[in-house]
Amino acid sequence: MEKNMNGIKLTNLKEDLKKNQIEIMLYPAKCDGCEGQEYKSCVKACETHMKEKYGKYNVARINIKSKGNKFFPILCHNCEEAPCVDACMPGARYRDIENGWTLTNYQKCVGCWMCVMVCPFGAIERVGRDHYASKCDGCVDEETPKCVEACKKGALKKIGIKNYSYERRLMIANKLYGPHLKINYNRYKNNNR
Amino acid sequence: MRYVIIGNSYSGLSCADAIRRFDKTGEITIISDESYKAYARPLISYYLEGKTTDETIWYKDDDYYEKNNYKTLFGKRVISVNTADKKIVLDDNGSIEYDKLFIGTGGAPFVPPIEGFDAESPMMGTFTKFDDAKKMERGAKLAKHKEAIVIGGGLIGLKASEGLRALGMHVTIAELLPRVLGLALDEISGGITAKKLNENGIDTATNDTVTKINVDEAGNPTSVIMKSGRELVADIVIVAIGVRPNVGFLEGSGIKIDRGIIADKTMMTNIKDVYAGGDAIVSYDILNKKPNIIAIVPLACEQGRIAGTNMAGIYREYYGGMGLNSVEIYGLPIITIGLTNPLNPSQTVFIHQEGESIYRKLVFDGQVLVGAILLGDVAGAGILSAIIRQGLKCLTYKDEFLKGNIYSFVIDNEFEVYNINEGYAIRGDFEDLPEFSRSNWR
Numbered sequence: 001m002e003k004n005m006n007g008i009k010l011t012n013l014k015e016d017l018k019k020n021q022i023e024i025m026l027y028p029a030k031c032d033g034c035e036g037q038e039y040k041s042c043v044k045a046c047e048t049h050m051k052e053k054y055g056k057y058n059v060a061r062i063n064i065k066s067k068g069n070k071f072f073p074i075l076c077h078n079c080e081e082a083p084c085v086d087a088c089m090p091g092a093r094y095r096d097i098e099n100g101w102t103l104t105n106y107q108k109c110v111g112c113w114m115c116v117m118v119c120p121f122g123a124i125e126r127v128g129r130d131h132y133a134s135k136c137d138g139c140v141d142e143e144t145p146k147c148v149e150a151c152k153k154g155a156l157k158k159i160g161i162k163n164y165s166y167e168r169r170l171m172i173a174n175k176l177y178g179p180h181l182k183i184n185y186n187r188y189k190n191n192n193r
Numbered sequence: 194m195r196y197v198i199i200g201n202s203y204s205g206l207s208c209a210d211a212i213r214r215f216d217k218t219g220e221i222t223i224i225s226d227e228s229y230k231a232y233a234r235p236l237i238s239y240y241l242e243g244k245t246t247d248e249t250i251w252y253k254d255d256d257y258y259e260k261n262n263y264k265t266l267f268g269k270r271v272i273s274v275n276t277a278d279k280k281i282v283l284d285d286n287g288s289i290e291y292d293k294l295f296i297g298t299g300g301a302p303f304v305p306p307i308e309g310f311d312a313e314s315p316m317m318g319t320f321t322k323f324d325d326a327k328k329m330e331r332g333a334k335l336a337k338h339k340e341a342i343v344i345g346g347g348l349i350g351l352k353a354s355e356g357l358r359a360l361g362m363h364v365t366i367a368e369l370l371p372r373v374l375g376l377a378l379d380e381i382s383g384g385i386t387a388k389k390l391n392e393n394g395i396d397t398a399t400n401d402t403v404t405k406i407n408v409d410e411a412g413n414p415t416s417v418i419m420k421s422g423r424e425l426v427a428d429i430v431i432v433a434i435g436v437r438p439n440v441g442f443l444e445g446s447g448i449k450i451d452r453g454i455i456a457d458k459t460m461m462t463n464i465k466d467v468y469a470g471g472d473a474i475v476s477y478d479i480l481n482k483k484p485n486i487i488a489i490v491p492l493a494c495e496q497g498r499i500a501g502t503n504m505a506g507i508y509r510e511y512y513g514g515m516g517l518n519s520v521e522i523y524g525l526p527i528i529t530i531g532l533t534n535p536l537n538p539s540q541t542v543f544i545h546q547e548g549e550s551i552y553r554k555l556v557f558d559g560q561v562l563v564g565a566i567l568l569g570d571v572a573g574a575g576i577l578s579a580i581i582r583q584g585l586k587c588l589t590y591k592d593e594f595l596k597g598n599i600y601s602f603v604i605d606n607e608f609e610v611y612n613i614n615e616g617y618a619i620r621g622d623f624e625d626l627p628e629f630s631r632s633n634w635r
Binding site (some may be wrong): 107112121 | 239250495518
């Protein structure tokens with residue numbers, strides 16, 4: 001019986017990532033806005049990578065917002081039925097069926113700010129004076145998203161959908177039944193990073 | 194199953210995609226009276242400005258229709274719908290039978306009686322179709338005095354003026370209301386917008402309209418007489434008063450119409466198996482709590498999807514929408530959400546202005562945010578629209594919002610209300626978080 005249980009390990013991240021689409025998980029409480037650094041690591045890494053990938057559409061897709069001593073990474077939530085896809089007038093934003101991410105065709109984007117107006121997470125921002133609305137594409141053609149690679153604090157993590165669901169269920173249980181049900185992240189920490 | 198979709202634009206295609214998601218084999222036919230494949234309709238003014246081209250104006254990929262196995266009938270007008278026999282009649286006397294019908298015909302430009310106006314003239318017309326933009330492109334080349342008059346200072350009027358201006362015309366907007374974008378903006382923001390237009394060679398004649406168009410022997414306009422008595426030289430006249438639901442062909446079909454098509458929660462009309470969505474229907478306005486015509490792209494797509502899902506046999510309800518719009522006038526982004534002008538004394542207004550570059554206005558009804566104008570700096574507008582849509586109490590955040598720190602609401606609530614210190618995923622299922630849940634948003 002025990003053997004069987006091990007055989008269908010839900011938290012085997014490697015298997016999960018191979019089979020399922022990659023998600024980015026946030027741990028906002030761990031983010032300290034890269035205190036004492038000149039720049040925020042994830043933002044810098046994203047910007048550099050976007051410059052290589054998209055040329056002139058090189059704005060960082062991740063943003064760290066702060067209030068007092070709280071920091072919060074603002075990043076595309078990759079909605080299943082994304083409001084930004086609905087609102088996009090030129091049809092620049094679309095959902096890629098294969099990798100499951102909501103992507104953008106920057107050639108079509110004219111900067112009408114319809115997506116800025118509807119994104120409930122504020123994840124789409126106009127940066128600078130340019131006329132395009134940039135949004136995270138999940139680094140779908142990379143092994144690991146660049147922001148995840150750059151984050152030294154563990155506030156961003158690459159995760160597969162099954163692991164996500166597992167963590168989520170634990171979290172909800174934790175929330176409902178109190179702090180005695182502690183999630184042991186260390187158990188599969190070695191696999192992740 | 195034979196699905197027929199009238200209308201090849203936002204709601205129609207969104208409906209087709211939703212059907213295809215659940216029904217891989219059903220026969221889907223898309224009918225449009227235009228001979229083009231789907232194009233980004235609101236972008237025709239950008240086309241005149243050269244910001245979008247003949248290659249990039251298309252709404253979907255080139256192989257979209259083949260890939261999804263949609264049959265297309267372009268350049269055919271539907272003249273009537275026979276709901277008893279479940280068939281539609283085309284203008285070439287052909288008829289098509291359907292099992293489920295979707296009507297996404299959108300809006301048709303409204304033209305009030307103006308003496309001398311002829312929509313067929315090469316120098317006069319409306320501004321809602323790709324052909325209209327191409328006509329104006331030709332017309333601007335023929336114009337002798339490079340003077341254009343745009344009747345109506347709404348969104349279409351403003352965008353048409355910007356397009357004509359980019360073609361080298363001097364444009365005058367005639368608007369009956371005291372300001373441009375009169376329904377969405379207030380006095381201050383309307384003033385800032387008008388100034389921006391004036392600086393860029395577009396005159397605004399507010400509280401005024403065109404009463405008569407003088408034409409030459411060829412039928413082309415030479416000048417217009419304004420209500421104020423002024424006479425203005427005009428080579429091109431565009432009527433952009435607004436659009437009305439394009440439902441004329443439904444007369445006698447038995448489909449209930451009150452201004453627009455009346456649809457229920459599942460987007461079905463009073464006739465079984467006939468669905469409707471987009472600008473052609475009357476949707477439920479969640480802010481005014483009554484049916485209203487809200488002609489905007491996001492709602493058209495949502496309604497199309499709800500209709501398509503139901504047509505494919507999967508029950509889904511539509512919760513209603515609210516008016517919101519985004520426009521950019523010569524580099525000045527303007528976003529208006531919900532009720533921007535208070536309707537009754539119980540509603541309070543808070544304003545923040547930094548010269549003529551940034552303007553923010555919030556309209557609260559008690560504790561609840563019901564409307565906002567963001568001009569100049571639009572960062573975080575989506576968070577405000579989510580708050581307004583869900584009717585969250587956020588009066589305590591008004592100072593933060595006015596200063597532009599809209600993200601502070603998210604930071605506080607993500608941390609405290611949702612207790613996410615343990616972890617939080619980027620693509621999530623928020624069903625367990627009632628106040629920010631996806632079913633509320635959708």
